[in-house]
Amino acid sequence: MSALLEARGLVKRFGGLVATDDLSLDVTPGECHAVIGPNGAGKSTLIAQLAGELASDAGTVRFDGREVSRLGMAARARLGLVRSFQITAVLPEFTVVENVALAVQARLGRHWGFWRRAADQPALQDPARRLIEEIGLGPRADMKARTLAHGEQRQLELAMALATKPKLLLLDEPMAGMGPEETRRMTGLLQQLKGRVAMLLVEHDMDAVFALADRVTVLVYGRAIATGAPAAIRADPAVVEAYLGTDEADAAGTV
Numbered sequence: 001m002s003a004l005l006e007a008r009g010l011v012k013r014f015g016g017l018v019a020t021d022d023l024s025l026d027v028t029p030g031e032c033h034a035v036i037g038p039n040g041a042g043k044s045t046l047i048a049q050l051a052g053e054l055a056s057d058a059g060t061v062r063f064d065g066r067e068v069s070r071l072g073m074a075a076r077a078r079l080g081l082v083r084s085f086q087i088t089a090v091l092p093e094f095t096v097v098e099n100v101a102l103a104v105q106a107r108l109g110r111h112w113g114f115w116r117r118a119a120d121q122p123a124l125q126d127p128a129r130r131l132i133e134e135i136g137l138g139p140r141a142d143m144k145a146r147t148l149a150h151g152e153q154r155q156l157e158l159a160m161a162l163a164t165k166p167k168l169l170l171l172d173e174p175m176a177g178m179g180p181e182e183t184r185r186m187t188g189l190l191q192q193l194k195g196r197v198a199m200l201l202v203e204h205d206m207d208a209v210f211a212l213a214d215r216v217t218v219l220v221y222g223r224a225i226a227t228g229a230p231a232a233i234r235a236d237p238a239v240v241e242a243y244l245g246t247d248e249a250d251a252a253g254t255v
């Protein structure tokens with residue numbers, strides 16, 4: 001199957017530090033491709049380069065058959081390459097449904113004056129409410145976003161990203177800061193989305209990664225040391241040495 005996303009030879013330097021180093025990676029349509037690796041391996045930098053948030057020092061990104069390397073974040077999002085999480089797009093004083101309605105509005109490219117009035121339009125509210133139900137926030141639809149628990153805020157961000165009808169969602173640590181129950185709920189939600197939208201998932205929670213990913217790429221010092229099916233990655237001695245085998249060291253705070 002031809003790739004939806006093709007990153008080739010990506011490099012990002014911060015002064016003398018090479019955060020991503022000749023990094024190449026594909027995501028096929030509908031695939032959940034996880035990127036794992038130790039702290040500082042370059043995972044967030046890669047996401048920012050793919051989203052168009054950080055300009056690359058070298059390399060190209062093709063998305064859905066187009067070269068997008070020189071496009072900014074908004075232009076890539078319009079093509080369906082959308083980043084969720086670690087963004088502060090949620091408006092805390094707006095309700096859940098208003099926030100999602102505004103994301104629907106952004107997709108439709110409509111400008112109906114003030115945001116609040118725009119968010120009241122049925123053409124925006126109806127798809128917003130459907131998405132909120134789907135994402136499991138139905139009972140919270142008319143509550144202000146600031147009153148949501150942490151995990152629910154993350155669900156809202158996911159609903160807002162989905163409102164833009166992405167082809168590929170870039171997910172940077174969706175489970176960060178979540179307790180076990182919230183993590184399970186978010187994993188279940190992402191499982192529901194699998195196949196409908198492709199995902200590039202950066203996540204430290206290995207249970208979530210191995211439950212969700214079709215393929216896993218392992219980054220170490222900005223380089224991809226392995227890409228493969230989850231079972232092959234788990235069994236790869238170089239990966240175990242570089243990352244998966246570091247639980248004890250992690251617990252000791254040495255990584």
Ligand SMILES: Nc1ncnc2c1ncn2[C@@H]1O[C@H](COP(=O)(O)OP(=O)(O)OP(=O)(O)O)[C@@H](O)[C@H]1O
Pocket residue numbers: 014017018019037038039040041042043044045046
């Ligand atoms: N804006 C920046 N300026 C300077 N150095 C940066 C910047 N952003 C990232 N770095 C450095 O680049 C390297 C890669 O960082 P990055 O955040 O991409 O790693 P990561 O794999 O996402 O780590 P983590 O798992 O801890 O989130 C790190 O050494 C980091 O300190």
